[in-house]
Amino acid sequence: YGPREKFVAWHQDVTYWGLEPPDAVTAWYAIDDSDTGNGCMQVIPGSHQRGIQEHGTSEQEGNLLSINQEVPVTEAEAETAFDLVLKAGEMSIHHGQIIHGSLPNHSTRRRCGLTIRYIPPSVRQAEDNSLKRPWKPILLRGEDRHQNFTTVPNPF
Numbered sequence: 200y201g202p203r204e205k206f207v208a209w210h211q212d213v214t215y216w217g218l219e220p221p222d223a224v225t226a227w228y229a230i231d232d233s234d235t236g237n238g239c240m241q242v243i244p245g246s247h248q249r250g251i252q253e254h255g256t257s258e259q260e261g262n263l264l265s266i267n268q269e270v271p272v273t274e275a276e277a278e279t280a281f282d283l284v285l286k287a288g289e290m291s292i293h294h295g296q297i298i299h300g301s302l303p304n305h306s307t308r309r310r311c312g313l314t315i316r317y318i319p320p321s322v323r324q325a326e327d328n329s330l331k332r333p334w335k336p337i338l339l340r341g342e343d344r345h346q347n348f349t350t351v352p353n354p355f
Contacts, residue, residue, distance in 0.1 A: 204261050204303035205261045205263050205303060205304070206238065206259070206261055206262060206263065206300070206301060206302055206303045207240075207262070207263050207264060207300045207301040208257045208259065208262045208264055208267075208268065208269035208270075208300050209243070209269055209270050209271075209272045209277075209298050209299070209300040210254060210264060210268055210269060210270055210298070210299070210300060211246075211247075211251060211252060211254070211270060211295065211296050211297065211298055211299075212225055212293075212295045212296075212316075213251065213295035213296055214251055214252075214254050214268070214270075215254075215265070215266060215268060215328065215329040216295075216328050216329070216334075217324055217325055217326040217327055217328045218318065218322050218323070218324065218325065219322065219323055219324075219325035219326075220321075220322060221251060221295060221296065222295065222318060222319055222321075222322055223295035223316055223317065223318045223322070224292055224293065224294055224295060224316070224317050225292070225293055225295065225314060225315070225316050225317075226290055226291070226292045226314070226315040226316075226317065227240060227283075227285075227290060227291050227292075227293070227312050227313070227314055227315075228288075228289075228290045228312055228313040228314075228315065229285035229286065229287050229288065229289050229290065229291075229312050230287060230311040230312055230313060231287050231308065231309050231310055231311045231312070232285070232286055232287050232308070232310075233283070233284065233285045233310050233312065234282075234284045234285075235282050235284065235302075236304075236305060236306040236308070237304045237305070237306040237308045237309070237310040238301045238302045238303050238304040238305070238310055239282050239283055239284055239285065239301060239310070240282075240283045240291065240299055240300070240301045241280040241281060241282055241283065241299060241300060241301060241302070242280065242281050242283060242293060242297050242298070242299040243272065243276050243277075243279060243280055243281075243297070243298040243299070244279060244281055246276075246296075246297050246298035247294040247295075247296040247297040247298075249296075250296065251296060252270045252271075252298065253270070253271075254268040254269060254270050255268070255269055255270075255271065256268065256269065257269035261303070265329045265330065266329045268329075270298055272298060276298075317339075318336070320338070320341075320343040320344065320345045320347065321345050321347075322347065323345070323347035323348075324347065324348065333348070333349070334348060335348070335349065335350070335351045336348050336350055336351070337350060337351055337352075337353050337354070338350050338353065339353070
């Protein structure tokens with residue numbers, strides 16, 4: 200990539216959230232169309248089955264991840280990457296341990312999305328997350344018998 204191009208390096212979500220056990224899924228809701236021209240998300244199929252991979256620091260300038268983390272991916276693995284092309288209003292859901300990232304946006308179009316993360320109530324905050332502040336989840340349904348988090352009121 201060029202020196203000023205922004206991208207999201209290959210990574211696994213749960214590695215920097217501090218959750219134990221690392222059980223989570225992410226829903227990405229496309230506010231704008233997301234395609235290969237504007238750097239849609241890519242996933243490496245089946246990579247979630249390998250468990251948590253060692254992450255290092257990205258050597259490429261422009262990584263948008265909060266702590267500049269990156270999981271090493273071979274060229275052969277990168278060639279298997281699947282583009283998650285979405286129209287505005289569509290959504291993808293991915294496992295917290297799947298290796299994913301996105302290339303730079305080479306178009307003149309915005310690529311905006313809303314990220315929603317889901318964890319079961321049995322998960323707890325075992326260590327600081329990358330933002331160094333506690334998560335404040337919303338209980339979507341049911342009862343939280345574990346009380347591992349301070350929840351915020353459901354807005355709906």
